[in-house]
Amino acid sequence: MTRRNQWLGLSGAIVLAVAVTVGLLCLQPEIAPIVPPAATQFSADSIARGKTLAALGDCSACHTRSGGVPNSGGLAMKTPFGTIYTSNITPDAVNGIGSWSYPAFLRAMRYGIDRRGNYLYPAFPYTAFTHSSNEDLQDLYAFLMSQPAVSYQVPQTRMTFPFNIRLGLAAWNWMFLHPGEREPDPEHDAMWNRGAYLAEGLGHCGACHSPRNLAAAEKEGNDALAGGIAEGWTAPALNALSPAPVSWNEAQLKRYFRTGYSPEHGVAAGPMGPVISVGLSRQSDRDLKALAHWLVSFQHPAPTQPAALESDAEQQSLNLGSAGARQFSGSCMACHSSQKGPRMVGVRPSLVLNSNLYSDTPDNLIRIVLDGITHPANPDLGSMPGFRHQLNDRQIATLLNWLRTELARQRPWGNLEHKVADMRQQSHEAG
Numbered sequence: 001m002t003r004r005n006q007w008l009g010l011s012g013a014i015v016l017a018v019a020v021t022v023g024l025l026c027l028q029p030e031i032a033p034i035v036p037p038a039a040t041q042f043s044a045d046s047i048a049r050g051k052t053l054a055a056l057g058d059c060s061a062c063h064t065r066s067g068g069v070p071n072s073g074g075l076a077m078k079t080p081f082g083t084i085y086t087s088n089i090t091p092d093a094v095n096g097i098g099s100w101s102y103p104a105f106l107r108a109m110r111y112g113i114d115r116r117g118n119y120l121y122p123a124f125p126y127t128a129f130t131h132s133s134n135e136d137l138q139d140l141y142a143f144l145m146s147q148p149a150v151s152y153q154v155p156q157t158r159m160t161f162p163f164n165i166r167l168g169l170a171a172w173n174w175m176f177l178h179p180g181e182r183e184p185d186p187e188h189d190a191m192w193n194r195g196a197y198l199a200e201g202l203g204h205c206g207a208c209h210s211p212r213n214l215a216a217a218e219k220e221g222n223d224a225l226a227g228g229i230a231e232g233w234t235a236p237a238l239n240a241l242s243p244a245p246v247s248w249n250e251a252q253l254k255r256y257f258r259t260g261y262s263p264e265h266g267v268a269a270g271p272m273g274p275v276i277s278v279g280l281s282r283q284s285d286r287d288l289k290a291l292a293h294w295l296v297s298f299q300h301p302a303p304t305q306p307a308a309l310e311s312d313a314e315q316q317s318l319n320l321g322s323a324g325a326r327q328f329s330g331s332c333m334a335c336h337s338s339q340k341g342p343r344m345v346g347v348r349p350s351l352v353l354n355s356n357l358y359s360d361t362p363d364n365l366i367r368i369v370l371d372g373i374t375h376p377a378n379p380d381l382g383s384m385p386g387f388r389h390q391l392n393d394r395q396i397a398t399l400l401n402w403l404r405t406e407l408a409r410q411r412p413w414g415n416l417e418h419k420v421a422d423m424r425q426q427s428h429e430a431g
Contacts, residue, residue: 027167028117031107036091036098036149042142050143053136055282057129057202059144061274063089072096072150077123079216082159084123092149105141106134110179112169119169121157122176127218128204131182136202176217188297195294198287208235208271225298232426233270234364236355239298243358245309245408247301253292257281260377261347264306266354268377269368276377309352324402327395331387346382357408362400362416366423369396393420 039047054060063086065074073088073096091098097105097115104115112126113119120126132140162168182200184193199205208230210218219226227237236243244265252262260268260276268276280288320326336351351357356364372386387396397417405412413419 028113028119030117031101031104031115033093033099033115034101036093037145039146042146046139046142047146049136050139050141050146052282052284053140053202054143055279056198057140057204058275058279059089061278062086062124068152069148069150071144071147072152073154074152076155079123079159081163081216082157084121084157084159085154086124088150088152088154089144090147090150091145092151095151095153096149097144098149102138102141105144106137109137109140112173112177119166119173121159121166121169122172122216125204125207127177128201128207130177130179131197131201133181140202172215172217176215191290191293192297194287194290195292198283198291199294203291205238209238230271232363233272233367234356234359234361235271236359238295240300242299242355243360244355245358246306246353247299248296250289250292250296253295254285254288257283257288257291259381261349261381263347263350264353266349266356267347267373267381269373270364273373273375273377281378306350306353310350322402322406324398324406327391327399328402331391331399335384346376346380351403352407357404358410362404362413362419363423365400365403366396366420367427369400370420370424370427388424393417393424396420 060070062075062077063071063073065072065076065086068074069090071089073086075086077084077086088096090096093099100108100115107113108115108120109126109129109132111130112122112124158164182197184190185196188196206218206224206228208228209225210220210228211223211226212228213219218224218228225238226241228235242248246264248262248265252264256262256265256268257276257280259281260273280291283291320329332351335348337348354365356362356368368384369391370386370388373384374386376383391399394417397420400420401412401416404410
């Protein structure tokens with residue numbers, strides 16, 4: 001037993017020594033603070049380019065709390081491991097990034113490590129931002145440092161054990177971070193590569209539209225862009241698994257990116273609304289065309305034509321023999337029928353072309369029916385009222401399953417009334 005205890009003690013010492021050594025190797029040095037640079041240190045062209053890049057990266061969407069000054073941080077991001085509060089990225093020297101030199105900023109964007117040497121949680125999508133060019137990151141730095149400084153201290157992020165040990169993210173980075181500027185793919189043309197650069201870099205499309213593994217990292221390969229979750233909303237697949245009944249083409253995608261609406265597919269809702277309004281809509285026509293060109297390369301052409309679907313849906317809506325059809329007639333037809341009702345402010349999206357009707361889950365449609373679309377991606381689209389106080393759970397379930405089965409010709413969603421009740425309660429508590 002004595003010899004066994006000696007071996008156990010020696011093994012334990014070796015393991016401890018290895019752990020300490022690895023921990024020391026993972027420690028990152030602090031980068032010396034600087035005096036916040038004056039905006040005049042950067043050229044007007046660089047700041048202007050950085051503004052467009054910040055819009056592409058949705059910086060203000062994540063780094064602005066409700067009612068807060070843009071980019072001053074404090075937005076609560078709930079995860080299964082705790083709540084993360086986004087950082088203040090204004091050039092305030094104490095609470096923001098005003099004391100960050102460009103090398104410190106570059107390290108955060110490339111490797112997910114802040115100026116003090118702390119590992120950042122990958123809710124900040126540095127796994128995508130790392131693929132941006134040095135030139136673009138310099139312009140982004142110029143823009144952020146030229147904005148007004150806001151002295152706001154964000155709440156402390158609180159994660160459960162062991163996720164509160166940031167040093168453990170070194171192992172996560174070793175497994176899932178592929179740092180460095182994206183290299184062009186020689187098998188594709190320049191436009192495709194430009195679109196890939198935008199989407200896989202600052203655009204970080206996969207952060208929402210790709211599924212995650214057990215370590216909360218984006219799945220790659222064939223699973224990339226196969227659909228994910230964003231703020232409780234289902235982000236549909238953008239590859240060949242797209243649920244859209246009609247294939248996207250480049251013109252449709254470009255219009256959707258610019259305005260938040262495609263007549264063949266519908267309107268942007270949920271988290272996609274701000275992505276359009278403060279991000280994609282501010283990009284150049286050239287870049288939107290490149291992004292559309294890249295995305296279309298992952299689509300499989302669908303033979304269904306939108307006109308055929310809409311014609312069949314109009315006929316179905318005239319048959320008022322079911323409770324769902326009558327509910328549609330009373331609540332939806334005035335704004336969503338292409339033939340019935342007066343032309344009102346905004347667009348008249350065809351529900352039969354909406355990808356959400358063909359999704360495996362009804363979550364997005366439930367949210368939209370309950371709370372409407374009060375902040376459209378583009379004011380010209382018009383808004384949609386919520387029916388939370390007009391329709392009960394059974395009525396909403398009846399309506400949605402009628403749309404699903406009679407218009408979309410899909411199998412009904414199971415246990416839908418219970419799902420509506422659950423989401424009604426969740427959104428009420430969140431509000």
